[in-house]
Amino acid sequence: MATETPVYRAPMRSRDDAVPRGVGAERALQLGICGIGGRVSPPPTTLESALVRADEQSGIRLAWRIERFAKAPVGAYVWTRDVDGSSYLGRITGPWTYDATEAALAADLVHVRRCDWLLEPIEESLLPGAVQAAFGRGGRNWQRIRAEGVTPPTAAIWRRHRGEA
Numbered sequence: 001m002a003t004e005t006p007v008y009r010a011p012m013r014s015r016d017d018a019v020p021r022g023v024g025a026e027r028a029l030q031l032g033i034c035g036i037g038g039r040v041s042p043p044p045t046t047l048e049s050a051l052v053r054a055d056e057q058s059g060i061r062l063a064w065r066i067e068r069f070a071k072a073p074v075g076a077y078v079w080t081r082d083v084d085g086s087s088y089l090g091r092i093t094g095p096w097t098y099d100a101t102e103a104a105l106a107a108d109l110v111h112v113r114r115c116d117w118l119l120e121p122i123e124e125s126l127l128p129g130a131v132q133a134a135f136g137r138g139g140r141n142w143q144r145i146r147a148e149g150v151t152p153p154t155a156a157i158w159r160r161h162r163g164e165a
Contacts, residue, residue, distance in 0.1 A: 004151040007077040009134040009143050010034045014108035022083025024109040028117075029088060034078050035099070035112035036069050036142050038062045043100035050098055050111065066111050069142050070096035077154045078115055079131050079145075086121035087131070089157055118161045128153040 012024035014037040028034050040057055044050035047070050054063040078090045094114030104110050124132075130147030131154070158164075 005075055005077060005155065006072065007079065007131070007145045007150045007154050008072060009131070009141075009145055010036075010078045010080045011135075011140050011142075012036070012080055012109055013140045015140055016108050019106070019108045023107045025080050025082050025088075027103070027107045027109055028080065028112075028115065029082065032115060032117060033099075033109075033112040034080065034090060034092065034115040035109040036065060037108035037110060038066060039105060039108060039110055040098075044098050047096050050096075065142065066096075068144075069111055069113075072113075072144075077151070077158065079127075079135070079154075081135060082121070087124065087127055087135075088117055089122055089154065089161070090115040090117035091158065118158070120161070122157060122161075126157060 012028050012035060013021060014024060016037065024035065024037070038054055038058060040050060040053040044053055050066055051063045054066055072092055074092050074094065076092045078092060080088050082088065092113050093116050096111060096113055099110050099112050128150050130145050130150040134145045
């Protein structure tokens with residue numbers, strides 16, 4: 001039996017309240033990335049060093065968040081919302097990296113992966129119910145949407161907007 005491609009919610013909202021809401025998602029959509037926050041210093045060059053520094057500097061919970069994000073498979077679907085609440089669908093296309101640029105640090109979107117985003121927002125009425133519910137709960141965590149049946153409608157939206165359906 002084939003396993004379904006996982007679907008994730010990526011708010012890309014910093015836990016640092018000094019970072020304006022929406023900055024992370026806007027940056028991600030512009031650059032073709034998805035990510036999470038959790039600045040560490042000095043900038044790590046490997047996932048292992050990122051996990052160690054995150055644990056040392058901020059605690060094990062940050063290290064766990066980074067690890068979950070980094071282990072999402074290439075090809076996984078990712079939903080995010082921009083500052084206006086519009087929903088966007090993407091697919092992870094690359095491995096974890098740490099972005100230590102000034103702009104990434106300012107947005108606290110430093111643990112990143114390449115992501116192929118659909119250029120237009122998806123109409124709210126077309127979103128799978130599980131995606132609406134995941135964002136409706138609020139929060140800032142990257143998380144897998146585990147509701148049964150979320151992958152087929154997400155994949156259909158992807159194919160339709162890519163001209164593959």
